Amino acid sequence: MGVVFGGMAASLDGYIQSENGDLSWLNDAMAKDEDYGFEATMRRTGAYVMGANTYREVAGMGGTGSAVPTYVVTHDGTLATKGNTQLFSGDLRDLVARIRSSVPEDRDICVYGGGRLVTEFIELDLLNELTVSIVPVVLGAGVPFFGRISSLRRPELIECRPFPSGIVLLTYKLRRPAG
Numbered sequence: 001m002g003v004v005f006g007g008m009a010a011s012l013d014g015y016i017q018s019e020n021g022d023l024s025w026l027n028d029a030m031a032k033d034e035d036y037g038f039e040a041t042m043r044r045t046g047a048y049v050m051g052a053n054t055y056r057e058v059a060g061m062g063g064t065g066s067a068v069p070t071y072v073v074t075h076d077g078t079l080a081t082k083g084n085t086q087l088f089s090g091d092l093r094d095l096v097a098r099i100r101s102s103v104p105e106d107r108d109i110c111v112y113g114g115g116r117l118v119t120e121f122i123e124l125d126l127l128n129e130l131t132v133s134i135v136p137v138v139l140g141a142g143v144p145f146f147g148r149i150s151s152l153r154r155p156e157l158i159e160c161r162p163f164p165s166g167i168v169l170l171t172y173k174l175r176r177p178a179g
Helices: 025-029 038-042 052-060 092-100 115-123
Strands: 005-013 015-018 046-051 070-073 083-088 108-111 129-136 142-144 156-162 167-171
Touching: 005 115, 038 046, 038 108, 046 052, 046 092, 046 115, 052 070, 070 092, 092 108, 108 115, 129 156
Parallel strands: 005 108, 005 129, 046 070, 046 108, 070 083
Antiparallel strands: 005 015, 015 142, 129 167, 156 167
């Protein structure tokens, strides 16, 4: 059975987007010769799950035409999609079960933002791994990485990978909360 993993970039002070919605700070920080795990993520992924705002952002940059199935979690049934993309509205546990039954066992499910969606996956104990790319910039305000988490979590660090650009990838194994 495949792993459900998530990954997102955040500023040093924990924001995934600036107050005015600008993401140039993220693109400006990335060096052309640094991979940040993108290649490995593509190799292991059998399906992507993303929120509508993330989907719009990725589609606006010319992405989502992938042959890999993509599920967009949204209540907006009119959201235009392309490629192998489907809209989903409902219980995330049902979505994960549906995806697991349709992708090869050696492939994983990648939850690719946004912050609310990653938080929901954590709250439902659906996320097995979380990779956070810490970008060396302080925004001061904006959209926080996590929403409200109802119980204390103690993720286990499984990898810390720094890059010359100053970006650091932290990968954690998530465990169910005690209780």
